[in-house]
Amino acid sequence: MNFNLNEAIEVLERTPQTLEGFLIGLSDGWIETNEGEGTWNVSEVVDHLIEGEKTNWIPRIEVILNEGENRSFPPFDRYSHLTKEAESSIDQKLAEFKKVRAESLARIKELIGSEEQFELTGIHPAFGEVKLRELLSTWVVHDLTHLSQIVRVMSERYRSDVGPWQEYLGVLKR
Amino acid sequence: MNFNLNEAIEVLERTPQTLEGFLIGLSDGWIETNEGEGTWNVSEVVDHLIEGEKTNWIPRIEVILNEGENRSFPPFDRYSHLTKEAESSIDQKLAEFKKVRAESLARIKELIGSEEQFELTGIHPAFGEVKLRELLSTWVVHDLTHLSQIVRVMSERYRSDVGPWQEYLGVLKR
Numbered sequence: 001m002n003f004n005l006n007e008a009i010e011v012l013e014r015t016p017q018t019l020e021g022f023l024i025g026l027s028d029g030w031i032e033t034n035e036g037e038g039t040w041n042v043s044e045v046v047d048h049l050i051e052g053e054k055t056n057w058i059p060r061i062e063v064i065l066n067e068g069e070n071r072s073f074p075p076f077d078r079y080s081h082l083t084k085e086a087e088s089s090i091d092q093k094l095a096e097f098k099k100v101r102a103e104s105l106a107r108i109k110e111l112i113g114s115e116e117q118f119e120l121t122g123i124h125p126a127f128g129e130v131k132l133r134e135l136l137s138t139w140v141v142h143d144l145t146h147l148s149q150i151v152r153v154m155s156e157r158y159r160s161d162v163g164p165w166q167e168y169l170g171v172l173k174r
Numbered sequence: 175m176n177f178n179l180n181e182a183i184e185v186l187e188r189t190p191q192t193l194e195g196f197l198i199g200l201s202d203g204w205i206e207t208n209e210g211e212g213t214w215n216v217s218e219v220v221d222h223l224i225e226g227e228k229t230n231w232i233p234r235i236e237v238i239l240n241e242g243e244n245r246s247f248p249p250f251d252r253y254s255h256l257t258k259e260a261e262s263s264i265d266q267k268l269a270e271f272k273k274v275r276a277e278s279l280a281r282i283k284e285l286i287g288s289e290e291q292f293e294l295t296g297i298h299p300a301f302g303e304v305k306l307r308e309l310l311s312t313w314v315v316h317d318l319t320h321l322s323q324i325v326r327v328m329s330e331r332y333r334s335d336v337g338p339w340q341e342y343l344g345v346l347k348r
Contacts, residue, residue: 003335007201011328017195022188027181127338134337141336144329145345148322154185155318161177162315163308164301171319 003137005112013105015143016098019046022150024091031090033157040082042153045146046093047081053100055080057139058107064122064132065111072123177311179286187279189317190272193220196324198265205264207331214256216327219320220267221255227274229254231313232281238296238306239285246297 023031023042034041040048056076063073088096118133155171166172197205197216208215214222230250237247262270292307329345340346 001335002203002207002331004203007203010200010204014196014200018192021191021195026184026188029176029178029181030184033176124338130337130339134335134339137332137335137337138339138343141329141332141339141343141345144325145343148325148329148345151318151322151325155315155322157176158311158315161175161308161311163304163311164298165304165308165312165315169312169315169319171315171322 001133003118003133005115005118005136008136008140009105009108011140012101012143015049015147016094016101018147019097019150020094024094026090030154030157033153035153035156040149040153042150043090043093044082045150045153046090046097048078049143049146050093050097050100051081052142053097053104057135058104060122060135061108061111061132064120064135065117071121073125075125175307177292177307179289179292179310182310182314183279183282185314186275186317189223189321190268190275192321193271193324194268198268200264204328204331207327209327209330214323214327216324217264217267218256219324219327220264220271222252223317223320224267224271224274225255226316227271227278231309232278234296234309235282235285235306238294238309239291245295247299249299 023046031042034044055074060073060076063071112132118131118136120132121129122132122135124130152171152174155169159166159172162169162172197220205216208218229248234247234250237245286306292305292310294306295303296306296309298304326345326348329343333340333346336343336346
């Protein structure tokens, strides 16, 4: 096990600035490209990250820490961001993500004061009992999964453009 | 085909600041972790990006644009960065990458003045004839490949920590 709360927060607090450095000012072609019908573009991935801050991570952490009778996680719709009006620009979305992520991390610092809390559990609808440290680790790797997705979606746009180099470029292997 | 020089440069010029936002200030545990024996850690990936600026991209582009008798690419050792002393910190390496990348992009603006140049060719040791636009597209996707690699290497560190969520996290599928 490698989980360490301070190191986990290091990654979580950098995701907004990483995405800003990567995405602000890019042409629409990069932001709007996807991997085919039913797949997300870069802007939709950022919507999903914002939604997670609002309805997934902190609510689930609070359920675990409440230690009450009902430790089942509240429902979370992974696709809800796709049904909303998506009128804001990518810059506005990145600013919102930065704001809600900062709020989440401030809340974490209020909620978690001792390593003993890491072993507290909640009930996941599919997996059953899960530990707080597993949920916190998952939050980190969820950020990394979606960073990886954004990079892969953008790469796909140049799949045929790279010509014979395609076989050398790991990100195009899927 | 989606290649467009200005859009390609948009990605190339953002890679250094993306890596800075993501990596500066992280604990050694994140920078030094790898995917097992013989695999690169985050710091070694940055070394490889620096090496590419010095010995790969611009030298190959210059060979294509020279249009002379010898259009064969100069040799390029993809592993040369591993044999050097790697004494600098990740912050120093990122600063060096930012500097050499800026120099490369300044050189591109001097070298490429017309879209007609995109169809000029050079000889790749393995593939034979390749076009300038394929090389430039490959440069972009090469950046994205190594961003993706860094994200994947860091994720690996928490593979067992995420517990039952492992199956939901795409970056852990390999």
